[in-house]
Amino acid sequence: MKILVLNAGSSSLKYQLFNMETAEVLAKGLCERIGAGGAVTHKRPNAQPYTEETELADHGVALSRVLSLLCSDQYGVIKSIDEIGAVGHRVAHGGEQLKESSVITESVVKYLETIVPINPLHGPPAIAGIKACLKLMPTLTQVAVFDTSFYSDIEDFRYIYPIPYEFYENDKIRRYGFHGTSHRYVSAELAKILGKPIEELKIITCHLGNGSSITAVDGGKAIDTSMGFTPQEGIAMGTRSGSIDPTVVTYLMKTKGYTANEVEDILNKKSGLLGISGLSNDCRNITEAANAGNKRAELAVKILANGIKKHIGAYAAEMNGLDAVVFTAGIGENQWNIREKVCENMSYLGIEIDFDKNRNFTRGIPFDISKEGAKVATWIIPTDEEYMIAIDTQRLATK
Ligand code: ADP
Numbered sequence: 001m002k003i004l005v006l007n008a009g010s011s012s013l014k015y016q017l018f019n020m021e022t023a024e025v026l027a028k029g030l031c032e033r034i035g036a037g038g039a040v041t042h043k044r045p046n047a048q049p050y051t052e053e054t055e056l057a058d059h060g061v062a063l064s065r066v067l068s069l070l071c072s073d074q075y076g077v078i079k080s081i082d083e084i085g086a087v088g089h090r091v092a093h094g095g096e097q098l099k100e101s102s103v104i105t106e107s108v109v110k111y112l113e114t115i116v117p118i119n120p121l122h123g124p125p126a127i128a129g130i131k132a133c134l135k136l137m138p139t140l141t142q143v144a145v146f147d148t149s150f151y152s153d154i155e156d157f158r159y160i161y162p163i164p165y166e167f168y169e170n171d172k173i174r175r176y177g178f179h180g181t182s183h184r185y186v187s188a189e190l191a192k193i194l195g196k197p198i199e200e201l202k203i204i205t206c207h208l209g210n211g212s213s214i215t216a217v218d219g220g221k222a223i224d225t226s227m228g229f230t231p232q233e234g235i236a237m238g239t240r241s242g243s244i245d246p247t248v249v250t251y252l253m254k255t256k257g258y259t260a261n262e263v264e265d266i267l268n269k270k271s272g273l274l275g276i277s278g279l280s281n282d283c284r285n286i287t288e289a290a291n292a293g294n295k296r297a298e299l300a301v302k303i304l305a306n307g308i309k310k311h312i313g314a315y316a317a318e319m320n321g322l323d324a325v326v327f328t329a330g331i332g333e334n335q336w337n338i339r340e341k342v343c344e345n346m347s348y349l350g351i352e353i354d355f356d357k358n359r360n361f362t363r364g365i366p367f368d369i370s371k372e373g374a375k376v377a378t379w380i381i382p383t384d385e386e387y388m389i390a391i392d393t394q395r396l397a398t399k
Pocket of ligand 1: 208209210211238281282283284285329330331332334335
Protein backbone atom coordinates (compact mmCIF):
# COMPACT_ATOMS: atom_id res chain seq x y z
CA MET A 1 0.00 0.00 0.00
CA LYS A 2 1.19 3.52 -0.76
CA ILE A 3 0.47 6.17 1.86
CA LEU A 4 0.72 9.90 1.39
CA VAL A 5 1.58 11.78 4.59
CA LEU A 6 0.81 15.49 4.77
CA ASN A 7 1.93 18.06 7.31
CA ALA A 8 0.34 21.45 6.74
CA GLY A 9 1.74 24.59 8.34
CA SER A 10 0.37 28.12 8.07
CA SER A 11 2.17 28.79 4.77
CA SER A 12 3.68 25.39 4.04
CA LEU A 13 2.76 21.84 3.13
CA LYS A 14 5.24 19.01 3.66
CA TYR A 15 4.57 15.65 2.02
CA GLN A 16 6.02 12.15 1.92
CA LEU A 17 4.82 9.22 -0.14
CA PHE A 18 5.62 5.83 1.43
CA ASN A 19 5.63 2.37 -0.03
CA MET A 20 4.57 0.48 3.10
CA GLU A 21 5.62 -2.94 1.78
CA THR A 22 9.24 -1.84 1.67
CA ALA A 23 9.05 1.00 4.23
CA GLU A 24 10.59 3.20 1.55
CA VAL A 25 10.03 6.89 0.94
CA LEU A 26 9.18 7.13 -2.77
CA ALA A 27 9.12 10.93 -2.85
CA LYS A 28 8.95 13.81 -0.45
CA GLY A 29 8.93 17.54 -0.57
CA LEU A 30 7.83 20.89 0.64
CA CYS A 31 5.51 23.60 -0.65
CA GLU A 32 6.43 26.99 0.81
CA ARG A 33 5.08 30.53 0.83
CA ILE A 34 1.52 29.33 0.28
CA GLY A 35 -0.72 32.37 -0.09
CA ALA A 36 2.26 34.69 -0.67
CA GLY A 37 3.92 33.53 -3.88
CA GLY A 38 4.88 29.88 -3.75
CA ALA A 39 7.70 27.42 -4.23
CA VAL A 40 7.91 23.63 -4.37
CA THR A 41 10.89 21.38 -3.65
CA HIS A 42 10.32 17.80 -4.72
CA LYS A 43 12.80 15.01 -3.91
CA ARG A 44 13.14 11.39 -4.95
CA PRO A 45 15.83 8.96 -3.85
CA ASN A 46 18.83 8.93 -6.19
CA ALA A 47 17.60 11.90 -8.20
CA GLN A 48 18.41 15.59 -8.21
CA PRO A 49 15.83 17.59 -6.22
CA TYR A 50 13.39 19.45 -8.44
CA THR A 51 12.42 22.98 -7.45
CA GLU A 52 9.98 25.43 -8.96
CA GLU A 53 8.56 28.84 -8.18
CA THR A 54 4.85 28.73 -8.79
CA GLU A 55 1.78 30.56 -7.56
CA LEU A 56 0.32 28.61 -4.61
CA ALA A 57 -2.80 30.53 -3.68
CA ASP A 58 -3.90 28.16 -0.92
CA HIS A 59 -3.35 24.65 0.48
CA GLY A 60 -5.69 23.20 -2.16
CA VAL A 61 -3.58 24.58 -5.01
CA ALA A 62 -0.42 23.34 -3.29
CA LEU A 63 -1.85 19.86 -2.88
CA SER A 64 -2.93 19.73 -6.57
CA ARG A 65 0.61 20.64 -7.54
CA VAL A 66 2.03 17.93 -5.28
CA LEU A 67 -0.30 15.31 -6.76
CA SER A 68 0.59 16.26 -10.31
CA LEU A 69 4.31 16.11 -9.49
CA LEU A 70 3.88 12.69 -7.87
CA CYS A 71 2.17 11.46 -11.06
CA SER A 72 4.22 13.37 -13.64
CA ASP A 73 6.23 11.56 -16.34
CA GLN A 74 9.38 13.47 -15.54
CA TYR A 75 9.38 13.74 -11.74
CA GLY A 76 6.70 11.28 -10.73
CA VAL A 77 6.85 8.03 -8.80
CA ILE A 78 3.31 6.76 -9.45
CA LYS A 79 1.16 6.57 -12.59
CA SER A 80 -2.01 8.01 -11.07
CA ILE A 81 -3.39 9.07 -7.72
CA ASP A 82 -5.40 5.82 -7.68
CA GLU A 83 -2.18 4.16 -6.52
CA ILE A 84 -2.39 6.08 -3.23
CA GLY A 85 -4.09 3.83 -0.70
CA ALA A 86 -4.75 6.42 2.02
CA VAL A 87 -3.66 9.83 3.27
CA GLY A 88 -2.34 10.52 6.76
CA HIS A 89 -2.42 14.04 8.17
CA ARG A 90 -0.25 15.35 10.95
CA VAL A 91 -2.55 17.29 13.26
CA ALA A 92 -0.89 18.97 16.21
CA HIS A 93 -3.91 19.08 18.49
CA GLY A 94 -6.69 16.56 19.02
CA GLY A 95 -8.14 18.35 22.05
CA GLU A 96 -9.63 16.24 24.83
CA GLN A 97 -11.88 14.17 22.60
CA LEU A 98 -9.63 12.82 19.85
CA LYS A 99 -7.56 10.50 22.00
CA GLU A 100 -6.15 8.39 19.20
CA SER A 101 -5.42 8.53 15.50
CA SER A 102 -8.78 8.72 13.74
CA VAL A 103 -10.28 8.19 10.32
CA ILE A 104 -11.38 11.64 9.21
CA THR A 105 -15.14 12.11 9.09
CA GLU A 106 -17.27 15.22 9.03
CA SER A 107 -17.58 15.09 12.81
CA VAL A 108 -13.79 14.91 13.25
CA VAL A 109 -13.39 18.03 11.10
CA LYS A 110 -16.18 19.77 13.04
CA TYR A 111 -14.52 18.96 16.36
CA LEU A 112 -11.15 20.22 15.10
CA GLU A 113 -12.89 23.47 14.18
CA THR A 114 -14.28 23.82 17.69
CA ILE A 115 -10.79 23.57 19.24
CA VAL A 116 -9.16 26.20 17.00
CA PRO A 117 -9.29 28.71 19.91
CA ILE A 118 -6.86 26.51 21.91
CA ASN A 119 -4.80 25.72 18.79
CA PRO A 120 -4.86 28.97 16.81
CA LEU A 121 -1.54 28.55 14.99
CA HIS A 122 -1.64 24.93 13.86
CA GLY A 123 -5.38 24.22 13.74
CA PRO A 124 -6.45 26.28 10.71
CA PRO A 125 -3.70 25.03 8.32
CA ALA A 126 -4.26 21.41 9.36
CA ILE A 127 -7.99 21.80 8.69
CA ALA A 128 -7.23 23.50 5.35
CA GLY A 129 -4.99 20.57 4.36
CA ILE A 130 -7.66 18.04 5.31
CA LYS A 131 -10.39 19.90 3.43
CA ALA A 132 -8.20 20.25 0.33
CA CYS A 133 -7.61 16.50 0.38
CA LEU A 134 -11.27 15.66 0.88
CA LYS A 135 -12.08 17.80 -2.12
CA LEU A 136 -9.39 16.40 -4.42
CA MET A 137 -9.56 12.75 -3.31
CA PRO A 138 -13.05 12.35 -1.84
CA THR A 139 -13.14 8.56 -1.91
CA LEU A 140 -9.79 7.99 -0.24
CA THR A 141 -9.49 7.11 3.45
CA GLN A 142 -7.93 10.00 5.34
CA VAL A 143 -6.52 9.63 8.80
CA ALA A 144 -5.59 12.29 11.33
CA VAL A 145 -2.66 11.54 13.63
CA PHE A 146 -2.47 13.88 16.61
CA ASP A 147 0.63 15.06 18.45
CA THR A 148 -1.45 15.16 21.60
CA SER A 149 -2.95 11.67 21.57
CA PHE A 150 0.12 9.95 23.06
CA TYR A 151 -0.76 11.87 26.23
CA SER A 152 -4.39 10.90 26.46
CA ASP A 153 -3.71 8.50 29.35
CA ILE A 154 -1.84 11.00 31.50
CA GLU A 155 -3.41 11.18 34.93
CA ASP A 156 -5.35 14.26 35.97
CA PHE A 157 -2.92 15.28 38.72
CA ARG A 158 -0.30 15.61 36.01
CA TYR A 159 -2.37 17.52 33.49
CA ILE A 160 -4.42 19.82 35.71
CA TYR A 161 -2.73 23.15 36.45
CA PRO A 162 -3.03 24.44 40.00
CA ILE A 163 -5.28 27.36 39.02
CA PRO A 164 -9.04 27.68 39.67
CA TYR A 165 -10.57 24.41 38.49
CA GLU A 166 -13.23 26.13 36.40
CA PHE A 167 -10.56 27.19 33.91
CA TYR A 168 -10.13 23.51 33.16
CA GLU A 169 -13.84 22.72 33.18
CA ASN A 170 -15.01 25.72 31.18
CA ASP A 171 -12.01 26.68 29.10
CA LYS A 172 -10.16 23.36 28.74
CA ILE A 173 -6.96 24.88 30.08
CA ARG A 174 -4.77 21.89 30.94
CA ARG A 175 -1.57 20.16 29.88
CA TYR A 176 -2.02 18.54 26.47
CA GLY A 177 1.58 17.78 25.49
CA PHE A 178 3.04 17.84 21.98
CA HIS A 179 5.53 15.96 19.75
CA GLY A 180 3.68 12.80 20.86
CA THR A 181 4.17 11.04 17.54
CA SER A 182 7.93 11.47 17.82
CA HIS A 183 8.10 10.33 21.46
CA ARG A 184 5.88 7.34 20.62
CA TYR A 185 8.06 6.42 17.63
CA VAL A 186 11.46 6.62 19.34
CA SER A 187 10.30 4.82 22.50
CA ALA A 188 8.86 1.98 20.42
CA GLU A 189 12.04 1.83 18.30
CA LEU A 190 14.18 1.64 21.41
CA ALA A 191 12.17 -1.26 22.83
CA LYS A 192 12.58 -3.08 19.50
CA ILE A 193 16.33 -2.44 19.48
CA LEU A 194 16.75 -3.60 23.09
CA GLY A 195 14.60 -6.63 22.29
CA LYS A 196 12.43 -6.02 25.34
CA PRO A 197 8.66 -5.61 25.64
CA ILE A 198 7.94 -1.89 25.93
CA GLU A 199 5.53 -2.72 28.77
CA GLU A 200 8.57 -3.51 30.91
CA LEU A 201 10.54 -0.35 30.20
CA LYS A 202 10.77 3.06 31.84
CA ILE A 203 12.08 5.44 29.19
CA ILE A 204 12.69 9.19 29.06
CA THR A 205 12.59 10.54 25.52
CA CYS A 206 14.18 13.92 24.79
CA HIS A 207 12.95 15.47 21.53
CA LEU A 208 15.31 18.42 21.15
CA GLY A 209 14.78 20.53 18.05
CA ASN A 210 13.75 24.12 17.49
CA GLY A 211 10.86 23.16 19.69
CA SER A 212 11.82 20.71 22.42
CA SER A 213 9.95 18.43 24.77
CA ILE A 214 10.76 15.64 27.17
CA THR A 215 8.43 12.76 27.93
CA ALA A 216 8.31 10.03 30.55
CA VAL A 217 7.21 6.78 28.90
CA ASP A 218 6.34 4.09 31.44
CA GLY A 219 5.39 0.72 29.99
CA GLY A 220 4.83 2.22 26.53
CA LYS A 221 2.50 4.95 27.79
CA ALA A 222 3.39 8.59 28.24
CA ILE A 223 2.82 9.46 31.88
CA ASP A 224 4.13 13.03 31.88
CA THR A 225 5.60 15.52 29.44
CA SER A 226 7.19 18.94 29.53
CA MET A 227 5.01 20.81 27.02
CA GLY A 228 1.65 21.86 28.30
CA PHE A 229 -1.39 23.85 27.24
CA THR A 230 0.77 24.97 24.33
CA PRO A 231 4.24 24.05 23.05
CA GLN A 232 5.55 27.03 25.02
CA GLU A 233 5.95 25.18 28.33
CA GLY A 234 8.99 23.17 29.36
CA ILE A 235 12.68 23.63 28.63
CA ALA A 236 14.32 26.58 26.82
CA MET A 237 13.96 26.20 23.05
CA GLY A 238 15.29 27.91 19.92
CA THR A 239 13.21 31.06 20.39
CA ARG A 240 10.72 30.01 23.10
CA SER A 241 11.33 30.68 26.75
CA GLY A 242 9.89 27.43 28.04
CA SER A 243 8.59 27.61 31.63
CA ILE A 244 9.11 30.84 33.51
CA ASP A 245 7.44 32.42 36.51
CA PRO A 246 4.04 33.52 35.11
CA THR A 247 4.34 36.79 37.00
CA VAL A 248 7.07 37.84 34.57
CA VAL A 249 4.29 38.19 31.99
CA THR A 250 2.10 40.47 34.06
CA TYR A 251 5.12 42.38 35.36
CA LEU A 252 6.25 43.13 31.79
CA MET A 253 2.75 44.20 30.84
CA LYS A 254 2.36 46.45 33.86
CA THR A 255 5.79 48.03 33.89
CA LYS A 256 6.57 48.22 30.17
CA GLY A 257 3.07 48.64 28.81
CA TYR A 258 3.37 45.60 26.52
CA THR A 259 0.16 44.15 25.13
CA ALA A 260 -0.67 40.46 25.50
CA ASN A 261 0.37 39.89 21.88
CA GLU A 262 3.68 41.67 22.40
CA VAL A 263 4.56 39.58 25.45
CA GLU A 264 3.53 36.44 23.61
CA ASP A 265 5.79 37.45 20.74
CA ILE A 266 8.72 38.01 23.11
CA LEU A 267 8.25 34.67 24.86
CA ASN A 268 7.64 32.74 21.64
CA LYS A 269 9.95 34.32 19.12
CA LYS A 270 12.61 36.30 20.97
CA SER A 271 13.47 34.10 23.93
CA GLY A 272 15.14 30.72 24.40
CA LEU A 273 18.61 30.26 22.89
CA LEU A 274 18.13 33.39 20.79
CA GLY A 275 17.02 35.54 23.71
CA ILE A 276 19.75 34.40 26.09
CA SER A 277 22.60 34.60 23.58
CA GLY A 278 21.40 37.56 21.52
CA LEU A 279 23.00 35.68 18.61
CA SER A 280 20.94 32.88 17.14
CA ASN A 281 18.20 30.34 17.75
CA ASP A 282 20.33 27.67 16.11
CA CYS A 283 22.14 25.38 18.52
CA ARG A 284 25.00 24.88 16.05
CA ASN A 285 25.76 28.62 16.05
CA ILE A 286 25.37 28.82 19.81
CA THR A 287 27.78 25.92 20.30
CA GLU A 288 30.31 27.48 17.96
CA ALA A 289 30.07 30.84 19.73
CA ALA A 290 30.31 29.20 23.17
CA ASN A 291 33.44 27.32 22.07
CA ALA A 292 34.89 30.63 20.89
CA GLY A 293 34.39 32.03 24.38
CA ASN A 294 31.11 33.95 24.00
CA LYS A 295 29.78 34.07 27.56
CA ARG A 296 26.10 34.45 26.71
CA ALA A 297 26.25 31.58 24.23
CA GLU A 298 27.90 29.51 26.97
CA LEU A 299 25.11 30.51 29.32
CA ALA A 300 22.47 29.47 26.75
CA VAL A 301 24.07 26.03 26.43
CA LYS A 302 24.14 25.65 30.23
CA ILE A 303 20.51 26.70 30.61
CA LEU A 304 19.38 24.32 27.88
CA ALA A 305 21.33 21.34 29.23
CA ASN A 306 20.30 22.00 32.81
CA GLY A 307 16.63 22.16 31.84
CA ILE A 308 16.91 18.74 30.19
CA LYS A 309 18.78 17.31 33.19
CA LYS A 310 16.14 18.56 35.63
CA HIS A 311 13.34 16.96 33.63
CA ILE A 312 15.20 13.64 33.47
CA GLY A 313 15.58 13.70 37.25
CA ALA A 314 11.95 14.60 37.78
CA TYR A 315 10.65 11.93 35.43
CA ALA A 316 12.89 9.22 36.89
CA ALA A 317 11.32 10.14 40.24
CA GLU A 318 7.79 10.06 38.82
CA MET A 319 8.36 6.64 37.26
CA ASN A 320 10.24 5.35 40.32
CA GLY A 321 13.03 4.12 38.06
CA LEU A 322 14.68 4.46 34.71
CA ASP A 323 15.84 1.97 32.09
CA ALA A 324 16.70 4.20 29.16
CA VAL A 325 17.14 7.75 27.91
CA VAL A 326 16.67 8.58 24.23
CA PHE A 327 17.91 11.69 22.42
CA THR A 328 16.20 12.66 19.18
CA ALA A 329 15.47 15.52 16.71
CA GLY A 330 17.94 18.12 15.38
CA ILE A 331 19.80 18.84 18.62
CA GLY A 332 19.28 15.43 20.22
CA GLU A 333 20.57 13.59 17.16
CA ASN A 334 23.42 15.91 16.26
CA GLN A 335 24.72 17.98 19.15
CA TRP A 336 27.07 15.78 21.16
CA ASN A 337 28.01 18.71 23.41
CA ILE A 338 24.44 19.04 24.68
CA ARG A 339 24.10 15.28 25.25
CA GLU A 340 27.43 15.30 27.12
CA LYS A 341 26.41 18.20 29.37
CA VAL A 342 23.06 16.59 30.13
CA CYS A 343 24.53 13.18 30.95
CA GLU A 344 27.58 14.18 32.96
CA ASN A 345 27.27 13.69 36.71
CA MET A 346 24.16 11.54 36.39
CA SER A 347 25.65 8.29 37.68
CA TYR A 348 23.48 8.50 40.79
CA LEU A 349 20.52 7.83 38.47
CA GLY A 350 22.44 5.15 36.57
CA ILE A 351 23.02 7.32 33.50
CA GLU A 352 26.63 6.99 32.34
CA ILE A 353 27.65 7.61 28.77
CA ASP A 354 30.79 6.73 26.87
CA PHE A 355 32.14 10.17 26.00
CA ASP A 356 34.06 8.86 22.98
CA LYS A 357 31.06 7.08 21.53
CA ASN A 358 28.95 10.18 22.17
CA ARG A 359 31.40 12.40 20.28
CA ASN A 360 32.15 9.95 17.47
CA PHE A 361 28.56 8.76 16.96
CA THR A 362 27.26 7.70 13.54
CA ARG A 363 24.58 10.06 12.25
CA GLY A 364 21.21 8.94 10.98
CA ILE A 365 21.00 5.55 12.67
CA PRO A 366 20.09 4.40 16.18
CA PHE A 367 23.30 4.66 18.18
CA ASP A 368 24.13 3.41 21.66
CA ILE A 369 26.17 5.94 23.66
CA SER A 370 25.96 4.14 27.01
CA LYS A 371 29.11 3.37 28.91
CA GLU A 372 29.82 -0.33 29.21
CA GLY A 373 27.95 -1.67 32.25
CA ALA A 374 25.80 1.45 32.74
CA LYS A 375 22.53 0.72 34.52
CA VAL A 376 20.59 2.97 32.17
CA ALA A 377 20.82 2.59 28.37
CA THR A 378 21.37 5.93 26.61
CA TRP A 379 20.65 6.05 22.89
CA ILE A 380 20.42 8.44 19.98
CA ILE A 381 17.43 7.44 17.84
CA PRO A 382 16.55 9.44 14.71
CA THR A 383 12.90 10.35 14.83
CA ASP A 384 10.52 9.65 11.96
CA GLU A 385 7.15 11.18 12.68
CA GLU A 386 6.01 10.82 9.07
CA TYR A 387 6.62 7.07 9.05
CA MET A 388 4.74 6.71 12.33
CA ILE A 389 1.83 8.63 10.77
CA ALA A 390 1.99 6.32 7.74
CA ILE A 391 1.88 3.24 9.99
CA ASP A 392 -1.20 4.51 11.86
CA THR A 393 -2.84 5.49 8.57
CA GLN A 394 -2.28 2.06 7.05
CA ARG A 395 -3.60 0.35 10.19
CA LEU A 396 -6.81 2.37 10.18
CA ALA A 397 -7.25 2.28 6.40
CA THR A 398 -7.04 -1.51 6.29
CA LYS A 399 -9.12 -2.15 9.40
P1 ADP B 1 12.30 21.56 14.26
O1 ADP B 1 11.75 21.65 15.65
O2 ADP B 1 12.18 22.81 13.49
O3 ADP B 1 11.90 20.31 13.51
P2 ADP B 1 14.95 20.34 14.19
O4 ADP B 1 14.60 19.03 14.79
O5 ADP B 1 15.32 20.38 12.76
O6 ADP B 1 13.88 21.44 14.52
O7 ADP B 1 16.20 20.90 15.06
C1 ADP B 1 16.80 22.10 14.79
C2 ADP B 1 17.95 22.28 15.78
O8 ADP B 1 18.87 21.20 15.62
C3 ADP B 1 18.74 23.55 15.57
O9 ADP B 1 19.00 24.15 16.83
C4 ADP B 1 20.04 23.08 14.96
O10 ADP B 1 21.11 23.84 15.36
C5 ADP B 1 20.19 21.70 15.56
N1 ADP B 1 21.10 20.89 14.74
C6 ADP B 1 22.36 20.60 15.02
N2 ADP B 1 22.96 19.88 14.08
C7 ADP B 1 22.06 19.70 13.14
C8 ADP B 1 22.07 19.02 11.88
N3 ADP B 1 23.14 18.39 11.43
N4 ADP B 1 20.94 19.04 11.18
C9 ADP B 1 19.84 19.68 11.64
N5 ADP B 1 19.78 20.33 12.82
C10 ADP B 1 20.87 20.34 13.56
